[in-house]
Amino acid sequence: MEIVLGALLIIALVVIAWLVLRQQQRTDKADTQAIMMLQQALEALRSEVTHNLRSTVEGVSNELRDVRDLVFNELAKTTSSVNEQTKLLLEQMGGLDQRMGNRLDTASAVIGNVQRGLGELSKATEQLKELSGSVVELQQLLRAPKSRGGFGELLLEDLLKQVIPAGHFEMQHRFRNGQVVDAIIRTANGIVPIDSKFPLENFQKMIAAQNDEEERGYRKQFISDIKKHIDSIASKYINTDEGTFDFALMYIPAENIYYETVIRDDNSELYEYGISKRVVPVSPNTFYAHLRVIALGLKGLQIEKSAREILSSLKQLQTELRKFQEAFNIVGNHLENAMKKYGEADKRLSRFADSLEHVGSPSLPDEQLKLPE
Numbered sequence: 001m002e003i004v005l006g007a008l009l010i011i012a013l014v015v016i017a018w019l020v021l022r023q024q025q026r027t028d029k030a031d032t033q034a035i036m037m038l039q040q041a042l043e044a045l046r047s048e049v050t051h052n053l054r055s056t057v058e059g060v061s062n063e064l065r066d067v068r069d070l071v072f073n074e075l076a077k078t079t080s081s082v083n084e085q086t087k088l089l090l091e092q093m094g095g096l097d098q099r100m101g102n103r104l105d106t107a108s109a110v111i112g113n114v115q116r117g118l119g120e121l122s123k124a125t126e127q128l129k130e131l132s133g134s135v136v137e138l139q140q141l142l143r144a145p146k147s148r149g150g151f152g153e154l155l156l157e158d159l160l161k162q163v164i165p166a167g168h169f170e171m172q173h174r175f176r177n178g179q180v181v182d183a184i185i186r187t188a189n190g191i192v193p194i195d196s197k198f199p200l201e202n203f204q205k206m207i208a209a210q211n212d213e214e215e216r217g218y219r220k221q222f223i224s225d226i227k228k229h230i231d232s233i234a235s236k237y238i239n240t241d242e243g244t245f246d247f248a249l250m251y252i253p254a255e256n257i258y259y260e261t262v263i264r265d266d267n268s269e270l271y272e273y274g275i276s277k278r279v280v281p282v283s284p285n286t287f288y289a290h291l292r293v294i295a296l297g298l299k300g301l302q303i304e305k306s307a308r309e310i311l312s313s314l315k316q317l318q319t320e321l322r323k324f325q326e327a328f329n330i331v332g333n334h335l336e337n338a339m340k341k342y343g344e345a346d347k348r349l350s351r352f353a354d355s356l357e358h359v360g361s362p363s364l365p366d367e368q369l370k371l372p373e
Helices: 002-023 029-141 156-163 201-207 212-237 255-263 269-276 284-359
Strands: 169-174 180-186 191-196 248-251 279-282
Touching: 029 284, 156 169, 156 180, 156 284, 191 212, 201 212, 201 255, 212 248, 212 255, 212 269, 212 279, 248 284, 255 269, 255 279, 255 284, 269 279, 279 284
Parallel strands: 191 248, 248 279
Antiparallel strands: 169 180, 180 191
């Protein structure tokens, strides 16, 4: 631009000098030669200025081409880098999606187990309520002077099968000392020994007695039989070293015998004797009530076990949720890094676009190359 301004200034001075010479209206030969020399000088000056302008335009065009090539090369490198980062991010996100899917499947399975456990717990609670109601009804039933239910003379094993869950009782259990008890009930704190006794002979004689004296005699023998059974049970089957409780149950299969043993005993001699030996006489009706209470305790143990399983499942679910949260945070970090890279690439593209717009056309119009005459 400085060359152009200098050339224009020289042209202006030459034009002014020419005008001055023209005003003097000199017509001599010397003036004519001076004018011709001036015109030649102007023509040479114009040619030189035009040549310089063309050289300047060509240099600027070459520089613009170099800048354009550099911009396109940098743009291609940036685009390739962005594509590689995007591909890597997509691969990482694909792996994370698979891991997240596995975590969600595991969490769904744990939730299903928890729901099933809650359903079982709800059923056990309903059964517990039913058992509690049954115990109350049995207690009301057994308040009668002669508690003769519809159970009849049921066998010990049948009653156990009706009330106690399988696996919590055993028939003909043998202790380490060789003694065999008719049945035991297993609980969390120990085993309850149960032995069935049926003192029928003297009982029948007592019932068939013709007078009070005979009845008193046979009753005395009947009480002696009962005491012998109590002593036998206490000595053989109450063995805390082998895990029994410090009491045992004497099962009397007939309600009328139990009635004569416990309820009709005005002085409670037999009952108190049994309690002193830690042997509790039971009939089919009262034994059923005892079994209900024991089954209630076993149900409580099952509920406690189900609650522990639910707590374990909840802990597992909490662990899976924590792992899922960690995977989710990793995805968030990758997305945040991708957004940063995208923002940087966008800014660089914007700067290149602005630079291209300000550079302009690589050649000048022909009108700018013409000089005034």
